[in-house]
Amino acid sequence: MGWRTRFLAALAGVALATDAAAAPDVPQRVADGVWLIPGAVGGGRQPDGNTVVFDTGKALVVIDTGRHPAHRDAILAFAAERREPIVAVINSHWHLDHVSGNPALRAAYPGLKVYASNAIDEALTGFLARSAAQARELMAAGKVPPGSVGELKADLATTDNGEALKPDIVVTKSGSARFGALSLRFNLAPNAATARDVWVYDEPRRIVAAGDLVTLPAAFLDTACPAGWSAALAAIDATPFDTLVPGHGAPMTHDEFRTYRRAFDGLVDCAATDASKAACAERWVSDLGGLLPSDQTAMARGMSGYYVEQVLRRPAALPCGRP
Numbered sequence: 203m204g205w206r207t208r209f210l211a212a213l214a215g216v217a218l219a220t221d222a223a224a225a226p227d228v229p230q231r232v233a234d235g236v237w238l239i240p241g242a243v244g245g246g247r248q249p250d251g252n253t254v255v256f257d258t259g260k261a262l263v264v265i266d267t268g269r270h271p272a273h274r275d276a277i278l279a280f281a282a283e284r285r286e287p288i289v290a291v292i293n294s295h296w297h298l299d300h301v302s303g304n305p306a307l308r309a310a311y312p313g314l315k316v317y318a319s320n321a322i323d324e325a326l327t328g329f330l331a332r333s334a335a336q337a338r339e340l341m342a343a344g345k346v347p348p349g350s351v352g353e354l355k356a357d358l359a360t361t362d363n364g365e366a367l368k369p370d371i372v373v374t375k376s377g378s379a380r381f382g383a384l385s386l387r388f389n390l391a392p393n394a395a396t397a398r399d400v401w402v403y404d405e406p407r408r409i410v411a412a413g414d415l416v417t418l419p420a421a422f423l424d425t426a427c428p429a430g431w432s433a434a435l436a437a438i439d440a441t442p443f444d445t446l447v448p449g450h451g452a453p454m455t456h457d458e459f460r461t462y463r464r465a466f467d468g469l470v471d472c473a474a475t476d477a478s479k480a481a482c483a484e485r486w487v488s489d490l491g492g493l494l495p496s497d498q499t500a501m502a503r504g505m506s507g508y509y510v511e512q513v514l515r516r517p518a519a520l521p522c523g524r525p
């Protein structure tokens with residue numbers, strides 16, 4: 203989720219002050235050799251994306267690096283405690299809550315290679331540049347809440363240093379990569395949550411790391427093409443995984459993922475009818491059922507209603523034509 207969302211969502215009267223269920227930044231085991239470092243959502247600040255860490259046997263591979271210093275520090279502390287270097291970072295997509303820790307991890311492990319699609323190139327000259335300009339205007343006009351100025355400045359510093367976020371190895375198509383004893387399948391999803399998302403499958407352990415193709419409490423549609431996103435969810439569903447780690451929220455089973463997928467397609471379908479945005483938001487919440495933490499219901503309703511009105515019902519603005 204971009205910082206822009208939060209400001210626009212705040213203007214739309216959406217409360218974002220709910221606490222996430224999992225303790226943020228505290229590593230939790232997903233399977234043997236796989237951990238989740240949960241990103242914080244809520245608490246009145248911008249989110250961090252989830253980080254997934256794989257042990258190759260003698261080194262670590264890290265998926266996504268968060269936004270805030272506390273999150274990247276948790277990744278570095280985890281590696282230091284295990285006495286294993288981080289040899290690779292895989293960015294699921296370029297949103298700042300998933301890539302901002304790249305420079306710090308690179309500085310700590312100079313041999314580290316970043317794997318990602320090159321969608322960040324056009325984002326840095328397009329969406330992120332426009333967002334930064336808008337942020338500077340809001341700050342100059344004194345329209346940013348005092349408590350958010352520090353965070354916004356940190357995001358601006360991150361985008362100003364955009365070259366340091368870019369991949370060393372550009373993922374241009376789906377395929378497998380080997381890191382020591384670890385083999386991961388990279389799946390390139392075009393025109394999904396961003397122009398080119400990457401989701402990862404660990405076949406031996408039947409684990410998917412989905413990035414922001416799966417997020418709670420809402421699907422963050424700011425830079426999305428809904429049709430491509432839906433196709434990516436179908437491809438994930440066709441993969442024989444048992445556990446899926448979303449970009450935000452707790453790990454889920456395959457059945458739980460199917461609930462999410464149905465809810466996503468339901469929201470897109472609803473937006474194409476003349477139902478009210480509140481009715482579509484209600485459908486999102488009810489389709490998710492128990493998958494949605496109860497303390498995130500208000501946030502889910504507010505954000506999904508916002509996306510129906512501001513994104514899904516503005517088809518001309520949907521970025522679905524990217525190569």
Ligand SMILES: [Zn+2]
Pocket residue numbers: 203250251297299300414422449450
């Ligand atoms: Zn995110």
